[in-house]
Amino acid sequence: MNDMATLATAYLTFAALIGGYTWHMISRLSDLHLRLDATEEAISHLDKEKAGESDE
Amino acid sequence: MTRRLVTVGGGLVLIGFGLLTLTAYLGLMWAPDVDAEAWNAPNSYRILFLHVPFAWASFMAFGLLFVGSLGWFLKRSDKLWKLVPIGGETGLLYCLGVLISGPLWGAAEWGVPWDWSDVRLNTFAILGGLALFIVLGHRASDDGEESRDTLAAVGLFGFGLVPITYMATRWWQERHPGPVIGGGEGSGLAPEILQVMLMGALATMILLAGQVCISWAVQDGEARLRRLQRELEGHE
Numbered sequence: 001m002n003d004m005a006t007l008a009t010a011y012l013t014f015a016a017l018i019g020g021y022t023w024h025m026i027s028r029l030s031d032l033h034l035r036l037d038a039t040e041e042a043i044s045h046l047d048k049e050k051a052g053e054s055d056e
Numbered sequence: 057m058t059r060r061l062v063t064v065g066g067g068l069v070l071i072g073f074g075l076l077t078l079t080a081y082l083g084l085m086w087a088p089d090v091d092a093e094a095w096n097a098p099n100s101y102r103i104l105f106l107h108v109p110f111a112w113a114s115f116m117a118f119g120l121l122f123v124g125s126l127g128w129f130l131k132r133s134d135k136l137w138k139l140v141p142i143g144g145e146t147g148l149l150y151c152l153g154v155l156i157s158g159p160l161w162g163a164a165e166w167g168v169p170w171d172w173s174d175v176r177l178n179t180f181a182i183l184g185g186l187a188l189f190i191v192l193g194h195r196a197s198d199d200g201e202e203s204r205d206t207l208a209a210v211g212l213f214g215f216g217l218v219p220i221t222y223m224a225t226r227w228w229q230e231r232h233p234g235p236v237i238g239g240g241e242g243s244g245l246a247p248e249i250l251q252v253m254l255m256g257a258l259a260t261m262i263l264l265a266g267q268v269c270i271s272w273a274v275q276d277g278e279a280r281l282r283r284l285q286r287e288l289e290g291h292e
Contacts, residue, residue, distance in 0.1 A: 002164075003097040003098065003099040003100050003164055004099055006097060006099075006100045006103075006160050006161065006163070006164040007084075007099050007100050007102055007103060009160055010100075010103045010106075010107070010156070010157040010160045010161065011080060011084070011103075011106070013153065013156045013157060013160075014076075014080075014106045014110070014153055014157065017149060017152055017153050017156075018073065018076070018149075018263070021145075021149050021267070022069060022073075025267070025270050025271065025274065028274050029062065029270070029273070029274060029277070032274060032277040032278065032281065033277075035281055036277060036280065036281055036284065039281060039284040039285060039288055040284060042288055043284065043287060043288050046288070
């Protein structure tokens with residue numbers, strides 16, 4: 001590989017690593033929010049069901 | 057708390073990314089050329105503007121790993137434990153940057169990408185391997201006391217390698233260039249080159265701080281999800 005190609009490859013590597021990790025963190029956070037919301041909703045649904053049963 | 061951490065972390069990541077882009081621009085366009093007669097690949101020296109800051113950031117990440125591992129062993133602190141996966145992940149990120157860009161430069165300048173007799177190269181590669189082990193080990197195992205003990209022990213060993221890696225070019229310089237700061241007479245860099253490199257170091261430190269904040273928020277969120285899932289299993 002020539003001198004300039006080496007330099008370009010190295011800088012692209014740095015950009016890919018930083019960009020890739022940032023993207024990974026964003027997708028992990030958004031996935032986590034979805035899973036937290038779904039779990040909280042399931043718990044509140046079960047709570048309501050139980051409350052309904054005890055009223056009856 | 058988590059939302060604020062994400063906001064602060066996001067802001068720091070943006071500032072760090074902006075500064076890193078400016079460093080890359082200055083490193084490529086503004087920093088002076090080196091003596092083309094003295095180097096085989098005179099343009100590739102510009103890799104140093106990000107290679108060295110990435111190496112320093114990886115040492116900082118291993119510092120976090122050390123604090124987390126020690127906090128787990130001495131106090132069984134769940135809070136400090138979070139620094140183990142955070143330090144492992146960010147350590148791996150910056151180690152990869154160094155371990156890819158270094159051999160690229162070596163291939164252009166020395167004619168070979170790696171020298172197995174150079175202590176700096178080999179201890180740094182071991183550090184990268186340890187960071188990879190911590191990241192994969194954390195994802196693959198249940199978050200129990202035994203797995204935390206194992207990963208924290210690896211973290212302590214990894215941090216023990218940091219001073220050896222840092223001092224390797226002073227003690228046994230084979231092929232890797234000598235230290236650029238505090239290396240004694242005959243070492244050092246031209247002022248413009250040093251300024252750009254220090255700007256790169258500041259950028260990676262800010263970026264690392266932002267990544268740590270976001271990663272901490274992710275760890276918090278995952279712990280909360282585990283609690284909620286246990287609660288849900290109790291309901292069913």
